[in-house]
Amino acid sequence: MDKIVLIVKALPENECFARSVIAAYATRLNPSMEEVSDIKTAVSEAVTNAIVHAYNNDAEKDIRLTASIEGNTLWVSVEDTGVGIPNIVEAMKDFYTTKPSEERSGLGFTIMGTFMSTLQVQSVVGEGTTVVMSKVIG
Amino acid sequence: MDKIVLIVKALPENECFARSVIAAYATRLNPSMEEVSDIKTAVSEAVTNAIVHAYNNDAEKDIRLTASIEGNTLWVSVEDTGVGIPNIVEAMKDFYTTKPSEERSGLGFTIMGTFMSTLQVQSVVGEGTTVVMSKVIG
Amino acid sequence: MIHYEVSKGVLNIKIGGELDHSVATTIKERLDKVIRGGGYEMVVFDFSDLQFMDSTGVGLLLGRYKTAKSMAKPVAIFRPSAPVDKVLKVSGIYSIMPKI
Amino acid sequence: MIHYEVSKGVLNIKIGGELDHSVATTIKERLDKVIRGGGYEMVVFDFSDLQFMDSTGVGLLLGRYKTAKSMAKPVAIFRPSAPVDKVLKVSGIYSIMPKI
Ligand SMILES: Nc1ncnc2c1ncn2[C@@H]1O[C@H](COP(=O)(O)OP(=O)(O)O)[C@@H](O)[C@H]1O
Ligand SMILES: Nc1ncnc2c1ncn2[C@@H]1O[C@H](COP(=O)(O)OP(=O)(O)O)[C@@H](O)[C@H]1O
Numbered sequence: 477m478d479k480i481v482l483i484v485k486a487l488p489e490n491e492c493f494a495r496s497v498i499a500a501y502a503t504r505l506n507p508s509m510e511e512v513s514d515i516k517t518a519v520s521e522a523v524t525n526a527i528v529h530a531y532n533n534d535a536e537k538d539i540r541l542t543a544s545i546e547g548n549t550l551w552v553s554v555e556d557t558g559v560g561i562p563n564i565v566e567a568m569k570d571f572y573t574t575k576p577s578e579e580r581s582g583l584g585f586t587i588m589g590t591f592m593s594t595l596q597v598q599s600v601v602g603e604g605t606t607v608v609m610s611k612v613i614g
Numbered sequence: 615m616d617k618i619v620l621i622v623k624a625l626p627e628n629e630c631f632a633r634s635v636i637a638a639y640a641t642r643l644n645p646s647m648e649e650v651s652d653i654k655t656a657v658s659e660a661v662t663n664a665i666v667h668a669y670n671n672d673a674e675k676d677i678r679l680t681a682s683i684e685g686n687t688l689w690v691s692v693e694d695t696g697v698g699i700p701n702i703v704e705a706m707k708d709f710y711t712t713k714p715s716e717e718r719s720g721l722g723f724t725i726m727g728t729f730m731s732t733l734q735v736q737s738v739v740g741e742g743t744t745v746v747m748s749k750v751i752g
Numbered sequence: 753m754i755h756y757e758v759s760k761g762v763l764n765i766k767i768g769g770e771l772d773h774s775v776a777t778t779i780k781e782r783l784d785k786v787i788r789g790g791g792y793e794m795v796v797f798d799f800s801d802l803q804f805m806d807s808t809g810v811g812l813l814l815g816r817y818k819t820a821k822s823m824a825k826p827v828a829i830f831r832p833s834a835p836v837d838k839v840l841k842v843s844g845i846y847s848i849m850p851k852i
Numbered sequence: 853m854i855h856y857e858v859s860k861g862v863l864n865i866k867i868g869g870e871l872d873h874s875v876a877t878t879i880k881e882r883l884d885k886v887i888r889g890g891g892y893e894m895v896v897f898d899f900s901d902l903q904f905m906d907s908t909g910v911g912l913l914l915g916r917y918k919t920a921k922s923m924a925k926p927v928a929i930f931r932p933s934a935p936v937d938k939v940l941k942v943s944g945i946y947s948i949m950p951k952i
Contacts, residue, residue, distance in 0.1 A: 488774030513835035626874030
């Protein structure tokens with residue numbers, strides 16, 4: 477099965493870099509412009525969360541992205557080994573954020589869920605978080 | 615230290631994909647257009663060699679690229695776990711190729727060595743090959 | 753890319769390129785300073801050259817909305833591109849700062 | 853992108869985009885067929901729209917050079933972009949197919 481792995485540091489410039497790499501990979505499924513930008517946006521949300529929440533901007537830490545293609549579906553996972561999420565159901569609610577002081581909108585998961593076909597979040601406090609998303613193309 | 619890892623399958627479309635990702639990463643050093651295309655060309659040579667020579671076009675196999683930045687130097691490594699090279703000195707000679715039937719020019723290593731600042735090849739027969747290249751930018 | 757000017761009572765703030773967390777953190781204070789500076793009746797975010805925005809951009813807009821509100825000035829959004837419009841719609845932000 | 857036509861005795865082969873191993877394997881036979889077809893005095897590779905080429909491209913050119921040689925026809929290269937020119941120079945290929 478076709479698959480790529482991309483590991484980047486928790487640096488702000490990797491928000492753009494990571495979403496661009498996954499978008500470039502997704503072109504194998506011949507997506508529409510709207511589908512590409514949906515994927516970019518969702519990946520940007522997940523990578524930003526790893527930087528801001530999981531690692532609190534510690535640029536030494538790694539974010540691991542995988543993308544694969546199964547039929548006409550793109551799968552993307554974004555994995556960190558950061559602080560983890562104590563209550564995933566609460567975290568995924570619209571406008572819920574633990575960093576209002578940093579002007580987080582609490583809409584990251586909302587956008588991932590709306591822009592992708594499926595969204596799944598696994599997390600263990602103190603071990604890290606994995607976000608798995610898929611998007612059916614076409 | 616800033617570093618990325620990219621793992622791709624030994625698919626022909628990953629020649630373009632991998633060189634584009636490394637080139638995009640290299641922009642952090644603000645390279646000239648010529649420097650970017652030198653990097654692209656060298657990465658393309660190494661990835662193509664992994665596909666054609668190391669893996670004989672077996673698309674299930676993985677090619678692991680890393681790129682990192684140290685001062686004004688870009689480091690790139692391209693690693694496969696393929697057939698390996700029995701005689702590296704011979705392999706690196708201009709026009710030397712073991713696949714003349716596939717119209718290989720035998721100039722891959724020549725170009726990597728010319729276009730990058732340093733080139734180093736490690737290989738163990740039956741275990742694989744790692745090509746490490748660096749380019750001083752500016 | 754960020755550019756602002758007051759013209760006919762409107763503080764026009766044009767943000768081009770891609771607006772994400774890496775950009776938002778660097779422009780936040782600058783924008784607040786301009787908004788607090790006064791000399792206008794309305795704030796308009798010109799997104800006609802903005803190719804990308806994620807939810808961090810929504811947070812940035814809500815923050816500037818609060819600053820403008822403290823000056824009792826309304827905020828609007830001008831010409832968001834399709835991908836940016838989609839994020840803004842999902843966020844519900846148009847109910848407080850209309851698209852013009 | 854690949855396009856060919858015979859005009860004024862010249863077989864013009866225009867290859868655009870990026871010429872690497874993934875492309876070379878798919879166009880090799882097609883090019884040989886055209887070159888063996890005859891009806892021209894000279895083969896010219898038009899690289900004015902070729903943005904990228906690596907050593908696989910050199911192998912492709914050497915292969916087509918052999919085919920053209922079997923037809924006793926010379927080969928030349930037209931307007932390579934700077935990055936392509938650099939690869940061709942290092943390869944030494946201009947000694948058998950001049951840049952025009
Ligand atoms: N990778 C992560 N690691 C730890 N906590 C996370 C992570 N992703 C999300 N969270 C938690 O979930 C909350 C909601 O996330 P999200 O919907 O993206 O909104 P926002 O990023 O604006 O806070 C965050 O405020 C944070 O507490
Ligand atoms: N990753 C690799 N794995 C195994 N053999 C390799 C690898 N890279 C290069 N080689 C060997 O070195 C030779 C020379 O490589 P190169 O200079 O790139 O020329 P070419 O690819 O045109 O043959 C190849 O023909 C092959 O035998």
